[in-house]
Amino acid sequence: MASVPLVDDLVAALGAGAVKAEPLDRILFSKDAGATRGEVRAVVFPNDAAGVAAAIAVARKHGLPVVARGAGTGLAGGAVPADPAVLIVTMRMNRIEVDAANRTAWVGPGVINLDLSRHTAPLHLHFAPDPSSQAACTIGGNVANNSGGPHCLAEGTTSNHVLAVEYVDGEGQVRVAGGPAPDPTGLDVRGVLRANWSFGRWVSGGSIANWAALEIYPILSAGMISFAAAGAFRALQNLVAPIHVLLRTIDTFLTPRAARRFKSGGWGGLRALLSRVYWLSVLPAIALLAGVSLFSAPLMRFLYGEKYAGYSGMLPLLALAYGLWFAYAPLQACFKAIPWTRPVFLANALATLSIFSIGLLAIHYLGLAGAIGGQALNGLLIGAVLWLTWWRASDRGPRAA
Numbered sequence: 058m059a060s061v062p063l064v065d066d067l068v069a070a071l072g073a074g075a076v077k078a079e080p081l082d083r084i085l086f087s088k089d090a091g092a093t094r095g096e097v098r099a100v101v102f103p104n105d106a107a108g109v110a111a112a113i114a115v116a117r118k119h120g121l122p123v124v125a126r127g128a129g130t131g132l133a134g135g136a137v138p139a140d141p142a143v144l145i146v147t148m149r150m151n152r153i154e155v156d157a158a159n160r161t162a163w164v165g166p167g168v169i170n171l172d173l174s175r176h177t178a179p180l181h182l183h184f185a186p187d188p189s190s191q192a193a194c195t196i197g198g199n200v201a202n203n204s205g206g207p208h209c210l211a212e213g214t215t216s217n218h219v220l221a222v223e224y225v226d227g228e229g230q231v232r233v234a235g236g237p238a239p240d241p242t243g244l245d246v247r248g249v250l251r252a253n254w255s256f257g258r259w260v261s262g263g264s265i266a267n268w269a270a271l272e273i274y275p276i277l278s279a280g281m282i283s284f285a286a287a288g289a290f291r292a293l294q295n296l297v298a299p300i301h302v303l304l305r306t307i308d309t310f311l312t313p314r315a316a317r318r319f320k321s322g323g324w325g326g327l328r329a330l331l332s333r334v335y336w337l338s339v340l341p342a343i344a345l346l347a348g349v350s351l352f353s354a355p356l357m358r359f360l361y362g363e364k365y366a367g368y369s370g371m372l373p374l375l376a377l378a379y380g381l382w383f384a385y386a387p388l389q390a391c392f393k394a395i396p397w398t399r400p401v402f403l404a405n406a407l408a409t410l411s412i413f414s415i416g417l418l419a420i421h422y423l424g425l426a427g428a429i430g431g432q433a434l435n436g437l438l439i440g441a442v443l444w445l446t447w448w449r450a451s452d453r454g455p456r457a458a
């Protein structure tokens with residue numbers, strides 16, 4: 058290795074075995090899996106965060122930027138220096154410490170994605186983000202790129218699975234952002250990391266089928282039956298609208314509380330919380346649905362005159378649909394709190410599918426009763442999937458998830 062001040066300083070700080078600066082090394086590391094090539098002055102392979110900090114200190118002394126690199130499988134040139142730089146390769150930072158009880162692991166950035174799942178397989182745990190490059194790419198690269206793979210629609214991308222990050226800042230200070238708690242103080246590392254978090258969360262944790270049932274059934278009613286029927290559908294929905302407030306309140310307040318409860322008390326803690334929510338809200342919900350069902354005709358007349366009065370007999374059926382929705386909504390809020398959204402996604406996908414199969418046939422043959430019946434069927438399907446999953450998972454303990 059030629060005697061160059063930068064290289065000598067890096068060797069002094071990290072040891073000769075952790076520095077490469079021969080022309081061939083510098084060319085090999087000057088590009089990632091993409092097409093762009095940059096200029097690398099030296100490549101370092103630290104074993105830990107202190108080594109990264111030492112490399113940054115030397116680079117600063119020589120007025121050079123640093124660029125991090127995992128396995129170099131990125132295709133966008135992220136690990137390629139735009140200006141001559143010191144390249145910090147994290148592949149030797151590959152320790153894995155598993156906390157099986159909490160289903161978390163503190164891993165080095167150089168751990169290969171698939172190795173983490175292989176390591177935790179005996180515990181029936183795996184790292185969900187599965188980019189196609191998972192046999193080679195590193196967790197550090199996954200975090201930096203918020204990578205995901207075929208399962209990201211159901212299970213989220215990397216940012217959905219990162220609670221905390223230890224990082225070295227530009228001045229060489231080792232810092233930690235985030236923590237094991239769902240709402241840690243300090244920098245919101247998940248907020249910083251996630252680029253498409255809200256989309257992934259919405260798709261997997263949100264209620265596509267609920268939304269579709271509320272929006273698409275009236276539209277289908279308009280198209281397949283008549284605009285009057287679609288208007289009547291909306292008018293009937295307005296009568297049960299207050300239950301939306303109840304459901305939204307449960308969703309907003311229950312989800313973060315359930316996350317904390319699951320962490321501290323597992324399924325048992327969650328079960329206690331869930332039953333309390335049901336006991337507190339069941340009476341107002343039943344009272345509201347029974348009240349509007351009993352007085353549907355005068356209420357429809359009071360609000361809309363004679364326009365939709367003929368449809369008021371449908372209200373008990375709609376109340377049944379909303380009752381079914383109420384029966385699973387608190388459970389859905391709890392599932393959203395656990396970083397495991399597959400059952401919610403499955404339930405909603407199944408219900409959405411039903412809208413465009415059985416739902417269409419029901420509207421065609423039964424008119425407005427079919428449209429409202431389709432909503433009830435959706436509630437039944439989602440509830441069945443969620444309750445079955447809950448029963449199986451809570452029966453087997455936290456790791457069954």
Ligand SMILES: Cc1cc2nc3c(=O)[nH]c(=O)nc-3n(C[C@H](O)[C@H](O)[C@H](O)COP(=O)(O)OP(=O)(O)OC[C@H]3O[C@@H](n4cnc5c(N)ncnc54)[C@H](O)[C@@H]3O)c2cc1C
Pocket residue numbers: 089090124125126127128129130131132134135136147166187188189190193194195196197198199200201202203204205206207
């Ligand atoms: C065949 C193939 C298939 C792929 N399939 C997918 C896919 O399905 N989904 C997907 O999302 N991507 C995919 N990728 C792209 C790539 O594999 C991922 O983005 C992967 O996360 C990159 O990880 P890496 O360790 O190779 O990172 P690198 O390529 O080494 O680096 C990527 C970026 O992360 C930064 N970085 C790396 N480590 C750190 C660190 N410790 N600290 C700070 N920054 C860091 C780098 O500076 C760079 O900007 C694929 C690539 C290939 C070649």
